[in-house]
Amino acid sequence: MERRVNYKNDVNLKATELRLGLPGSDEPERQVTPSIRNNKRTSSEISEKSRSKSSSGVTEVGNDDHHDSTAPPAKAQVIVGWPPIRSYRKSCLQTNENEVEGAGMYVKVSVDGAPYLRKIDLKVHRSYPELLEALENMFKLTIGAYSEREGYNGSDYAPTYEDKDGDWMLVGDVPWQMFISSCKRLRIIKGSEARGLGCI
């Protein structure tokens, strides 16, 4: 991918150059020998698409040692199945962290009165209405509409979240992106506590 960027930078000169070969055939960095590196790159890229359960955030293969230094250093590369940790173990450890690159951002959700917690992937949703709808479906309850003035007045439940400072905040006050980056866990409170928020 980085190599393609390189090529584009050169194209203004090379495109107008008179040569005998086919276009693109003399670009040394792009010549790929039938080596195992090439094989590895293609196969891993394509195979990654066909794998139903992929390891965390696999992007492309790293071929650092054997390619030209003209290619800018690749960003964090992950190889399929390396390091050799079972996907089960990887996913278990991931769900313990709230912020994980590329593999979803799972936060715990507790509901007052429910016997156990659930986990929800914040990255899957793009806005508050989506998130609230998902929560409503997950716990079979109604949260109601948010208003800046009165919070979630008019319903039995209100969604709150714990932010990075450890404070419990009402969901919906800050822009979505800010919420995503600061939310550590969710708690849906009910009853008088919920209604009380509207009176503040």
Next chain:
Amino acid sequence: MRRNGAEDMSEDDERQQSPRSDLEFTSNKARYCKATGSASDHPDQVLENVLENVLHFLTSRRDRNSVSLVCKSWYRVEALTRSELFIGNCYAVSPGRATARFTRVRALHLKGKPRFADFNLMPPDWGAHFNPWLLAMAKPYPWLEKVYLKRMSVTNDDLATLAESFSGFKELVLVCCDGFGTNGLASFVSKCRQLRVLDLIESEVIHDGTDWISCFPQGESHLESLIFDCVEWPINFEALERLVARSPLLKKLRLNRYVSIGQLYRLMIQAPQLTHLGTGLFSPLEIAGQGDQELDYGTAFAACRSLVCLSGFREIIPDYLPAIYPVCANLTSLNFSYANINAEQLKPIISKCHKLRVFWVLDSICDEGLQAVAATCKELRELRVFPINAQEDIDSPVSEVGLQAISEGCQKLQSILYFCQRMTNEAVIAMSKNCPDLVVFRLCIMGRHKPDPVTGEPMDDGFGAIVMNCKKLTRLAVSGLLTDKAFEYIGKYGKLVRTLSVAFAGDSDMGLKYVLEGCSQLQKLEIRDSPFGDAALRSGLHHCYYMRFLWMSSCRLTRQGCQEIAHAMPRLVVEVIRSADMEMDDFVETLYMYRSLEGPRIDAPKYVTIL
């Protein structure tokens, strides 16, 4: 089925298997077929009766295989008296052939996919279905009691059929299996009235929504072991509590992460006779006013006087760790591999664990934590250090310092699996000298092609020392920057090595040649991303025949080369596996080759080509 504290039985299995047993199968069968069904002479009959009685006591698989080779009479009697059938590769022999030879089997141990399938190197639906085995066994083995499956695909219907077909069925152990869900579990437990053991270990369980725990039959249960820590769905706790209360024989209970510490408490006080406990979440549910924090968990642990094996701790809050102090002194196995704790949190625990023999942990404890382990755990036989952060090129919480400490403190070590970001030859050499009893040495330096950070040298000398000094070594996994020299050492000194795992290593075909020519006991060879090609494989072909399997992915094998091998070795099944959308390329993406009496299998998916 023999179980030690850890789940991985592979080394125990291998010790019992004679390499050529199933090849001899055919020739013996020919001899056997010559014998008529008519009664033998009197002396022979007496001898056979005596032999039958004697052979009932023979449990070792390897010994039994040897016995079966003596003569046709012994072959026949051995087949009659073998009650535990082990099949290391489910495609090496057909269910029909196995049930025809062994007619009185009570326990089946079956392994399917190769290990690299765990790391997404094999597309799903490759095979290893339990179903044909199940169907083949229903009539010949009405008294079947135990089934142990590893890396097999099992469906919900299979589970139901299993319970229905065998009225005396007692033990089911599924390790790294998939294809079934809570529905299947529900049918299984409800129909299996004599169930003693249900162990689901690192298997993927589909959520069908069924409350399977409630499906255990009412009345006193025979349950001795219930392991479901891998089930990633909530369970009906009240039903579980009632089940535990009516299972007086229950010794092993491993809960999943949907059981809170408060619930754990309630279970423990019902079952103080437990020997193996998986603690589940090990933190309270975060609902205000539940009062979990007031319970004295320490007394619950103290009441479990027989507890020797602890695991779980899935979302541990370190404040609760002191609760396990009362049992530490008796613990022989401790699994902290899901517990994100640091050295300071580990020390008060580990300093009490004098009897510990098996310890699994995360690298969050750092070298300092490993030093604490080394200081106390003099009886340690098995250590596994897993990475919290499974990436390359990040800072290493554990390193050669930890390994060195362990080698000095835990000199009885037999098995080690160590993930790290940096390692020196010096530390590996030290371990080879300090721990002569090593049977399993698996070092994973997570950065590919990484040399010794102190000397800049490849890691050849370190691994060389391991094969040279550890005379009992049977399993080896290598990593880091390795040249052909490392493989020369392995071929020269690794005479007992049965399982070898290689990744991103070697310079040329010579590397593979050394191994194939030198390691006479090699059974399982798995290689990925290494520059070994057709010539190397061809040169070692004669040895491939004695191996259970060979796996090579992203190496330099060509299709033509594999084709030649398939022609030359008719008793080997040569599978070329490619990704679904990749075209037929010159280079073979994955070669999986194994010996088999049956020829090409019929259940291969379309991206598998059998040459």
